[in-house]
Amino acid sequence: MRGRVRAAELVGRGWLNTGGAQLRLGDFRGKVLLLDFWTFCCINCLHVLDELRPVEEEFSDVLVTVGVHSPKFRHEADAGALAAAVERYGVRHPVLDDPELTTWQAYAVKAWPTLVVVDPEGYVVHIAAGEGHAEALRRVIGEVVRVHEEKGTLHRGDGPYVPSAPEDTELRFPAKAVAVGGSVVVADTAHHRVVRLGGDGETVLAAYGTGERGRQDGVAATFSEPSAVAVLPEAVAARVGYDLVVADTVNHLLRGVDSATGEVTTVAGTGEPWRNGPTSGKATEVDLSSPWDLTWWEPAGGVVVAMAGNHTLGLFDPVAEQVSRFAGTTVEGLKDGPKEEAFFAQTSGLAATPERLWLVDAETSALRYLDTAGAVHTVVGKGLFDFGHRDGDAAEALFEHPLGVTALADGSVVVADTYNGALRRYDPATGQVSTVATGIAEPSGAVVVDGELLVVASAAHRLERTAVAVQEVVGEARQVVRPTTAIAAGAFTLDVVFSPPPGQKQDDRFGPSTRLEVTSSPPELLVSGAGESTDLRRELVISDAVGSGVLHVVAQAASCDTDDAEHGACHLTRQDWGVPVEVGAGGLARLALVLGGLDDQA
Known part of the structure; x- marks a missing residue:
């Protein structure tokens, strides 16, 4: 008030x-x-x-x-x-x-x-x-x-x-598809179910889920906006009693489906989104965060999960019934290197080959891969605010918010370049990116069935056979139109503002209730002040040699109910900011980011 x-x-x-x-x-x-x-x-x-x-x-x-x-x-x-x-x-x-x-x-x-x-x-x-x-x-x-x-x-x-x-359609905003023999299994996202289609991509052979939003197990199961399906190896499926794993995205769960009986079981996740806490352990006791895609990758020995919600990759071992963090730090960005230190940005598509795990990061419009030695490499992508539709050499190519990637038999990959309405092909042998189809309504994935490419045209509510005709698009490089913040070089104060709401207080009885992590792109933007702390105020020093960049800020705060001092529930809030900044004379010497409450100094 x-x-x-x-x-x-x-x-x-x-x-x-x-x-x-x-x-x-x-x-x-x-x-x-x-x-x-x-x-x-x-x-x-x-x-x-x-x-x-x-x-x-x-x-x-x-x-x-x-x-x-x-x-x-x-x-x-x-x-x-x-x-x-x-x-x-x-x-x-x-x-x-x-x-x-x-x-x-x-x-x-x-x-x-x-x-x-x-x-x-x-x-x-x-x-x-x-x-x-x-x-x-x-x-x-x-x-x-x-x-x-x-x-x-x-x-x-x-x-x-x-x-x-x-509109009444058989599929509604389908997300991903996977081939199972001569059929196709599709995540029918807005209908809250999983559907098996014939090889024509149209004939419905079976459906798993009632079509109602929910999280009920059993034959009359319910899902909430499932996004993807993975097929387990036959030997693994025989041991665990299910052959399909579904990314039940809004429920923050993985669900196992026995496609022969239609029985659905919850195999990973608690139903709560991960914000803090354990990242490994018994699969049904670890929080997940919007699993968006998943695939069995033999070098990892399990199902790799694109945790779009916290910018990491998870690993699910169905035999051991364990979940662990496989790659990423939860910082949103584009950083290569050892998988434990890499930054991802809403990974939304995966494709496995024996040598590489291909992935697309939607928020950095990037195509990347993880090698068997555990290193992350970027092929296409420049950062959180750069996108476009440009073919040619991969170092200069641009996508716009891709959601899917598919490995082809010749060693190349096809990217579902969602916001460009296009399919794009990257050939590792030549290092070139080309456009192979356009005019698709928000493609979110593709699958090879009997040698043909079926594309999930999500906004058209169907799978489409797409004529592949290689062309070269030399489009403009674009940037997000979001306004930049002018800041001054030198001493600079970053304040994350947080005030507990009525009836709550910050509770430090069991340790600090807040956390702040600050990094930058490029790293040289910050002369000092990067890193983690428990104080929501951070004194930074901004370089005068870097004209622009992005401040990456991750903050969280816990506040607890005061109406029951001993047993009051605690609530964790969290936000990741990527603040585009321009450095120059007359810029701000203090930046306030409001996590919760009002900035008294505003």
Whole structure:
């Protein structure tokens, strides 16, 4: 309740989920307004969508959530692509289309996702970045409701959400496919099931899952937005009693499927997203984080899992029933080297060969591979803010948010270049990238069946046989339009702002309740101050010899309920920032990133 900052007007290209109504800030007077700044490429934003569902239900008569969609990639600025994403991810509140980041800048947002609570009189009362804020939001909203009910400024009743009717198709936003004999098994994501199709890619032979969102095991199983399926080697399947492993993405689980009986069992994950804590141990006792793809890789002796949610690779051993971290540090970025030190960025596609584990990192638009010696190499990709559609030498080639990669028999790989609507081929023998097909509606994967390439055209809701015609595209290099932050060289203060919500406090009884990790790209941007600490304030020294770069900041904080001092629950919030900066005279000497609360020095 400390701040009395008037909320800015909501300005954009138009609105979705309102039945055509064009809304303004004044239309929400009398309601608690929750602004969710998101973009549909961002895995943390997708986590928040799911975290908000129970909060929205609990406060349904007083709270209106508005998703402010401020795109990162060019494709996300397309109105049709946004409408598809709103359906794909089950968004059940109004969405403001903000392609020019007008409202983003009016609220001084620095990261996806950011949440802003506006009271019934139109004042900003709480800001939070990242995920894990559900309990804090309950307390903040509850306090706002109490205050404004007493003042008589709270109005109860329905909000302006108007649902749209999705088209009836056999598949809905399928994500990945895998060949099983002469058939194809597909993750039918928006239908919350897994489907076996004939070799034609159309005829449904079997379905696993009822089609309802959930996490029930058994023959009448339920999934929540499954994204991928892996096939176990026959000898392994015989030992464990299931032959398919499903990346049950929104449930943060791996599920085993006996394709002969249809029996589904949970084989890894707790159902909670990983934010801190163990990264190895008994598979069903270790948190996972949005498993997006998975594949058996013989050199690893198990199923490698693309943990898109925390920018790592996991390893699942189905025989030992163990999970471990296989590669990555949880820092989002593009850094090669030993797999334990490498940075990944929302790895979303995997393809295994005996010598290499190929992968695509969606957020850095990168094609990379892991060799059998445990080293990570980048073939295509320049960083978090660089993308495009450019063929030729791999060192200069560009993708835009690729989600899939497929190994071909000739040693080359095909990349599902999702936001370019294209299939791209990389040939390690020549080091060249070429475009082999265009005009595909958000391809998210491909599979070879009987010598033919079937492409998962996710936004067209089908698998397609694509004519392969090699062409060369020499497109422009592009960068994310997100505004940079001007900072000064020399002594520089980084403040991560965090205030526990009403009814909670930071609890240091069992050690520090906060953690801060700071790195930069390039590393030379920071003369000093990189590394980890438990203090949310960090004194940095910025180089005057590096004109621009990215500050990578990972922060987390735990706060505990005060209504039960001995047994009160604790809640962990976490956010990864990649802040593009320009260094020069007149720039800021202090940067505040709000993890939760309000910046008193603003």
